[in-house]
Amino acid sequence: MSANTLDPNKWVDKYSDYLFNYTIVRVNNREVANDLISETFLAALKSAKNFKGEASERTWLISILKRKIIDYYRKINSRKGKAEVKIKYSDDYNEGEWLEEQVADQFDRSAEDEMENNELGLAILDCLESINEKHAEIFKRKTIDGADTEAICNEFNITPSNLWVIIHRARTALAACLEKNWF
Amino acid sequence: MGKKLKFLFFDCSEAATCCDKAQYEEANLFEKAKLRIHLALCKTCRKFSARNSRLTHLIKDSKLETCPEEKKKKWREEIKKEFAEERT
Numbered sequence: 485m486s487a488n489t490l491d492p493n494k495w496v497d498k499y500s501d502y503l504f505n506y507t508i509v510r511v512n513n514r515e516v517a518n519d520l521i522s523e524t525f526l527a528a529l530k531s532a533k534n535f536k537g538e539a540s541e542r543t544w545l546i547s548i549l550k551r552k553i554i555d556y557y558r559k560i561n562s563r564k565g566k567a568e569v570k571i572k573y574s575d576d577y578n579e580g581e582w583l584e585e586q587v588a589d590q591f592d593r594s595a596e597d598e599m600e601n602n603e604l605g606l607a608i609l610d611c612l613e614s615i616n617e618k619h620a621e622i623f624k625r626k627t628i629d630g631a632d633t634e635a636i637c638n639e640f641n642i643t644p645s646n647l648w649v650i651i652h653r654a655r656t657a658l659a660a661c662l663e664k665n666w667f
Numbered sequence: 668m669g670k671k672l673k674f675l676f677f678d679c680s681e682a683a684t685c686c687d688k689a690q691y692e693e694a695n696l697f698e699k700a701k702l703r704i705h706l707a708l709c710k711t712c713r714k715f716s717a718r719n720s721r722l723t724h725l726i727k728d729s730k731l732e733t734c735p736e737e738k739k740k741k742w743r744e745e746i747k748k749e750f751a752e753e754r755t
Binding site: 495497505508525624625648658662 | 683684687688690691693718719721725726728730731732733734738739741742743745746750753
C-alpha cells in the first residue's frame with residue numbers, strides 16, 4: 485500500500501522553504517544551505533524508486549537532507565578528506581553510493597524528530613501547509629519577506645482588500661494551529 | 668446612544684482588519700485611534716488583538732526566511748530536467 489506518492493515537480497514550491505529553514509539553523513550559512521538543498525533534491529530523484537510511500541514526501545526529503553548535513557560536517561572536519569566516510573555498496577548487479585541511491589523511508593520517529601517539532605519556525609511552516617497554497621504564499625511574502633502591499637497585489641493580481649482578507653484568514657488559521665501544536 | 672453609534676460605526680470586522688494592518692505597521696493614525704476606541708469597548712476584539720500581536724512576536728522570534736526566488740527557479744529547472752531523464 486502506498487499512501488504517499490512523489491511529485492517532484494512540486495517539491496520546490498511545497499518544501500523548499502521548509503528545507504531551507506531546517507538547514508539554516510544547522511549549518512548557519514546560506515550558500516551552504518542552498519547547495520545542500522540542491523543536492524538533496526537531486527539525490528531524492530535518484531532514489532525515488534526506493535520510496536515506498538510509508539512516510540510523507542517531506543519526511544522523506546528531510547531524511548535525505550539530514551544525511552547531506554552530516555556529510556557536510558564530516559567533510560569540513562576532515563583534513564583533505566582523510567576522515568571522510570564513504571559508504572559504498574556493491575553486489576553482483578549493482579555498484580554505487582549508498583547515500584545517493586539507497587535512501588528508504590522508514591517511518592521511525594526518534595527523539596531527534598520529536599525535538600524538530602519543537603522548532604518554532606518549522607512549526608509555523610508546518611501550519612501554513614494546511615492552508616490554501618496561494619494564501620500561504622501571499623502570507624509568506626507579506627509576513628516573512630516583508631514585501632509591500634502594493635507589490636504583492638501586483639504580483640498576484642489582487643486588490644488590497646483581497647490581500648487583507650487573505651492575511652486575516654491566514655493569521656487566524658495560523659494562530660489556531662500554533663496554539664494546538666506549539667503551546 | 669451616541670456611544671452606541673460610534674461603536675457601530677466601527678464594527679468588529681473593520682477592527683480586525685485594522686488590527687491586522689497594525690501588525691504590519693500599515694494602519695494610519697485615524698485607523699489606530701478608531702481601533703483603540705473599539706478595543707476599549709469590545710472584549711472579543713481585545714482578545715483577538717492580543718492573540719494577533721502574540722503571533723507577530725512568534726513569527727519575529729522564529730527568524731523564518733524564505734528562499735530567494737532565483738534559487739527556487741534554478742531548483743525547479745534542475746528537478747524538471749533530471750526527472751525527465753530518470754523516466755526515459
